[in-house]
Amino acid sequence: MAGEIILETKGLTKEFKGFVAVNNVDLQVRRGDIHALIGPNGAGKTTFFNLLTKFLPPTRGTITYAGQDITHEKPAQTARRGIVRSFQISAVFPHMTVLENVRAALQRNLGTSFHFWKPEKSLYHLHERARELLAQVDLQDFAEELTVNLPYGRKRALELATTMALEPDLMLLDEPTQGMGHEDVSRVTQLIKKVSAGRTILMVEHNMNVVSSIADRITVLQRGAVIADGPYSEVSKNPQVIEAYMGSADNELQGAH
Known part of the structure; x- marks a missing residue:
């Protein structure tokens, strides 16, 4: 059913020797959406992906997929459920x-x-x-x-x-346009839109033009915690989000309008 929650995290937290990389993250991904996870470098996006794909165990919190608690599953079990990650390595x-x-x-x-x-x-x-x-x-x-x-x-x-x-039922795309020239970015963005038909996509992406053009929903992480969540039109006006991105020219939010 389109619109139902396919993936949900509650209080998801990962600590490394006193450093909190992912801090109490509540996230809901709706079936059929392209959902973007954005944030400055060091915000915890890759660690969050590693928790979802079971390459790291959480310190606390839960991960639910299609109504099943998968928090403590092995990576292979989670992959068999249809959660497939791409673009982390070639x-x-x-x-x-x-x-x-x-x-x-x-x-x-x-x-x-x-x-x-x-x-x-x-x-x-x-x-x-x-x-x-x-x-x-x-x-x-x-x-x-x-x-x-x-x-x-x-x-x-x-x-x-x-x-x-x-x-995959859920494709996890880790910075799919990283290191690309403008022409390639446009092509790959359109391909992601095209292949999203009939499946759900959660993507980590730095390029705001990509995010604003294809994401149905955006979650913003800063220092491991969610500071905003919603459609691009709302999130891009959020004062906390604008402040988080200030001083980082390649992530300038206003540049995507």
Whole structure:
């Protein structure tokens, strides 16, 4: 059901030897939304993602996904529920073709692990789905290209395709446009909008133009705590948010209007 809460954290906290990286965060992500998590450097965004994907245990608080308490699950269990994270590291094999990368992700999803030793023809049935996914991210013309040769923005598009091959219900995108030129940012922003159909996206993003153009809802973290939550039109006028971003030219909120 669109609009229902798919992911919720209550009082989520992570302390490292007296330093509170994530401080009592209450967050609700609605099914079908593109929800952006923003904040200055050191605000706790990556730590928060690590808590969601179980790479870190919380000090206290709860994480609920689709009505189930997943706070203490192992990373693999959480991934099997359909929570898939992308863009943290370049999650592609550079010396395989673009098509082979997507096919490898499809194999992983089938649970056949990486049967690289299987006869090549037994993988043909995955070709059609792989080509569909490439078409969704405008990479159909690059299918036979070695991944290492792709421009940076296209590599990011390939990561979107390999993430979608795992059939996520909730895609966690960690700074999907980081390090990109303007043209690539625009392309990848539109791709995120396109692939959000039928799924939920929670993204950490620094670029305010991206956030203002595609996010349905925004949560702002500062020093590990939520200082604002709501649609961009509200959040961008919040005095605390404006103050948090002052003096940081590349994060200037007003620049996105």
